[in-house]
Amino acid sequence: MKEFVINQFNSLGLAFWVEIMTEIPRCTYYFGPFLTEDEAQEAEPGYIEDIEGEGAEGLHVAVKRCQPEYLTVAEDLGPNFDNPLKWA
Template identity: 45%
Template sequence: MSDLKPKQLTFWVKIFTESPQYLYYFGPFVSVQEAQIHQGGYVEDLQGEGAHIQMLEIVASLQPVGEDWPTFSMNQAYTA
């Protein structure tokens, strides 16, 4: 998570939970591989808190991620 430069493409772990209904973004990461390495820990923490994960994907963005900011999905489906 170091070596980030302004306007650099960054990657985020995007997790939507059904119960409670919430959308989480974890990152930024400098590569898809770095995001994938860390995603298991986020899943484990959320499930440990009783959350039911409905969707997980890696998304890319040129700026911080938020509702109105464009992201590009890496199309990674979550499987329990």
């Protein structure tokens, strides 16, 4: 039932997402959706740990309501990058 509510919130742009932007490589990652801001903030440290473990540097983290089209935006790969991680 909770997943249904989260999906409804997400379809309306009301779900919360953890957005992590990195300077090296220049990427933006989205993790979610979450029903509440608190839930997103509780999950945030695990996502940061994973990205830092992959060698990313210069992280900027925000929890916000949004509706990302892609879960990963790799700016270093240019505009012709076919992103397989599109949010369904």
